[in-house]
Amino acid sequence: MKDTRSKELYERAKVHIPGGVNSPVRAFRAVNRTPRFMESAKGDRIIDADGNEYIDYVCSWGPGILGHAHPQVIKKVMDSCENGLTFGAPTEKEVILAELISELIPSMEVSRLVSSGTEAVMSAIRAARGFTGRDKIVKFRGCYHGHSDSLLVKAGSGALTTSVPDSAGVPKDDTKNTLVAEYNDKDSVQKLFDENKDQIAAVIVEPVAANMGLVLPEEGFLEFLREITKDHGSLLIFDEVITGFRLSLGGAQQYYNIKPDITTLGKIVGGGMPIGAYGGRREIMQMISPDGPVYQAGTLSGNPVATTAGIETLNILKNDPQIYERLEQKTRKLADAAREAGKGHICVNQIGSLMSVFFTDQKVRDFESAVTSNTEQYADYFGYLLDRGIYIAPSQFETMFISNAHTEEDIEKTCKLAGEALCSLDF
Ligand code: PLP
Incomplete structure (x- = not known):
């Protein structure tokens, strides 16, 4: 497969962009490959700068639940562009989106739009602190909640991939109120509550953890929280930035029937826009300001094109x-095929349209078991598939996203190639 143009672009990119990319995992370092520079995408296919076509299971890291460039979405977005790109003033579309969010996720009686998942989480934490008058928060090792200072503690996703789950440049004072518990471990949470009486403003959790690879909550864990x-x-x-509108229309909270106090969304809620x-x-x-004393604002918040x-x-x-x-049926097919081919050597976690293959014989149920995965084998698996036109996450510590646009034929093709890839590995 030709990658001349991607290589050229990568060399050029490295001159004026840190590491040549605008988000670390895109650099393909964890899989020892040259990143593919993409040019266009439609349905379940994405095409790179050398003209190679891939069946896409990254789906822009989650927003693409309908696949790429859904005609109805594109048409409305183009019409909206004609009317102006940004006003910095309220629009009816913001009202419609807030009403829709509240209809689909009733616990979000009132919501505020921002421009990224990071901002959503950062603001939610501020709201929780303002409301409770407390400073401490509990997060889980391996969960990722964006790159705001207080949450870059034992973080998953790109932070884990690049081995910097605690980032340089974050003052100790900014993380001293972030307490870390273990996912699926009730005792570790109980201990933090025992040791920090009346000081914990909030527990933040990915109800289904999807940033250390995919890790499902065990029975009773979310209820306990x-x-x-x-x-x-x-x-x-x-933090339903990934699970919101993906596990079900009402997100993980509908799937598991648990009502959180605050929910954060990103990805699908913007339909591919920020x-x-x-x-x-x-x-x-x-x-929240202007009703209350917790300040939060944004020049492009509620942007008319994005809300469309x-x-x-x-x-x-x-x-x-x-x-x-x-979505579930397609994903289950992929998971079953991988389990069959990788018998005994891999652990496949799957729920709804999310899935991860771990190269370990352990059952992956938390951070500790997730990192037993052999990342070299993941890199080989990734490379085998990439070379044959299947694009999965360039890191073990992410998940596969399946979209409504994935055709039965492409799912079958992926099952076959994933099976071959697994059989080609030296377990
Ligand atoms: N929360 C979760 C669960 C995420 O997966 C992510 C990003 O992947 C974020 C927050 C941050 O969102 P963004 O990358 O839009 O800032």
Whole structure:
């Protein structure tokens, strides 16, 4: 497969962009490859600068639940562009999107739009602190909540891939109130509550952890978090930047039937454009400026083009009740094929349209077991697939995203090639 143009662009990029990329995982360093520079995408296919076509399981890291360039979304976005790109003033579209969010995720009675998942989480934490008058927060090792200072502690995703789960440049004072518990380990949470009485503002969790590879919550874990936060006057924040509108229309909280106090969204809510959102109970959100004393603002927040993409995407999902069942079936097929081929040598975690293959014989249920995965083998697996036109995440510590645009034929093709890739590995 030719990669001359991608190589040229990468060399040029490295001159004026740190590491040649605008987000670290894109550099393909964890898989020892040259990053592919992409040019266009449609449906489940993405095409690089050398004209190579791939079946795409990155889907822009989650937003692409409908696949790329859905005609209805594109049409509305183009119409919206004609009317102006940004006003810095309120629009009806923001109202419509807030109403839709609240209809689909009822715990988000009131929500505020921002421009990324990072911003959503950072603002949600500020709201929780403002509401409770407490400073400490609990997060889980291996969960990723964006790159704001106080959350770059034992973080997953690119931070884990690049071996910097605690970032340089973050003052110790900014992380001293971030307490770290173990995912799926109730005792580790209980201990932090015992040691920090009346000081914990919130527990923030990815209800399904998807940034140390995919790790599912064990039975009772999320319920336990709901109970302990309630009992201690702390808030429960579900970071649904990945799971929102993906696990179900109502996100992980609908899937598991648990109501958090605050929810953060990103990715799908913007339909491929930069949007994040945070929201929750009215009394909490009344703390936000200009109603309350917690300040938070944004020049491009609620951008009319971005909200258009979000509204269209959510409406398409809402009007297709069978979509989540179809997504699950396709993904289960991929998971079953991988399990069959990698028998005993790999662990495949899957839920809805999310999936990860770990190169370990352990059951992956937390950070400790996730990092037993042989990342060299992942790199080989990735390379085998990339060379044959299958594009999966260039890091073990991410997940595969399956979209509504993935055709049965492409799923079959992927099952076959993934099987071959696994059989080619030296376990
Ligand atoms: N929270 C979670 C669970 C995420 O997966 C991510 C990004 O992948 C973020 C927050 C940060 O979102 P963004 O990259 O849009 O800032």
